[in-house]
Amino acid sequence: AQKVTQAQTEISVVEKEDVTLDCVYETRDTTYYLFWYKQPPSGELVFLIRRNSFDEQNEISGRYSWNFQKSTSSFNFTITASQVVDSAVYFCALGRGFNKFYFGSGTKLNVKP
Amino acid sequence: DTGVSQNPRHKITKRGQNVTFRCDPISEHNRLYWYRQTLGQGPEFLTYFQNEAQLEKSRLLSDRFSAERPKGSFSTLEIQRTEQGDSAMYLCASSFRWQARYNEQFFGPGTRLTVL
Numbered sequence: 070a071q072k073v074t075q076a077q078t079e080i081s082v083v084e085k086e087d088v089t090l091d092c093v094y095e096t097r098d099t100t101y102y103l104f105w106y107k108q109p110p111s112g113e114l115v116f117l118i119r120r121n122s123f124d125e126q127n128e129i130s131g132r133y134s135w136n137f138q139k140s141t142s143s144f145n146f147t148i149t150a151s152q153v154v155d156s157a158v159y160f161c162a163l164g165r166g167f168n169k170f171y172f173g174s175g176t177k178l179n180v181k182p
Numbered sequence: 183d184t185g186v187s188q189n190p191r192h193k194i195t196k197r198g199q200n201v202t203f204r205c206d207p208i209s210e211h212n213r214l215y216w217y218r219q220t221l222g223q224g225p226e227f228l229t230y231f232q233n234e235a236q237l238e239k240s241r242l243l244s245d246r247f248s249a250e251r252p253k254g255s256f257s258t259l260e261i262q263r264t265e266q267g268d269s270a271m272y273l274c275a276s277s278f279r280w281q282a283r284y285n286e287q288f289f290g291p292g293t294r295l296t297v298l
Contacts, residue, residue, distance in 0.1 A: 113291045167232075167285050169227035175224050
């Protein structure tokens with residue numbers, strides 16, 4: 070069975086603070102893909118990052134970074150120096166090939182000025 | 183390159199009425215997905231197409247729901263005899279099947295359905 074858990078329902082930070090969003094997944098597949106999407110108040114899901122299961126190298130892209138650990142089935146996402154525009158709901162998703170995605174329930178991030 | 187578009191953006195209907203939503207994927211994307219999102223939850227898979235073939239349907243897709251993708255271009259999702267429990271945001275996404283390692287799905291703005 071495939072499952073994604075985002076235990077943090079809502080997080081509030083003050084602008085310029087760093088914030089990490091947690092994601093834990095379950096799958097029996099050996100090849101799978103993990104994603105982070107952002108859903109601002111306008112409602113449209115915006116693709117942020119993708120990580121393939123066979124590549125555990127962690128990367129940094131601008132203010133975004135992610136920590137993929139197969140041993141703990143976690144795919145955490147960090148925003149450095151948060152900004153008010155980062156306020157949104159963030160979803161972690163699990164996919165296999167071009168099949169359907171399994172989404173977590175989302176973490177609402179509030180960045181206060 | 184335009185993104186995924188969905189129409190209408192909002193639909194209010196009375197219980198028992200039929201509704202139809204349209205999705206236009208990114209051009210040349212051969213995979214098209216439908217998801218449903220209720221308040222406070224993540225999107226839940228409904229169905230997906232590769233070109234015009236419907237490859238999978240979720241058990242969430244009752245007999246009242248039908249989706250088509252004629253000619254492998256735009257897609258329609260129809261709900262017959264709507265119920266109040268159908269109230270949700272219906273999201274469409276598309277992706278291009280070339281390399282699985284680049285399989286991110288691009289989402290449209292959604293159609294918000296309210297059933298009175």
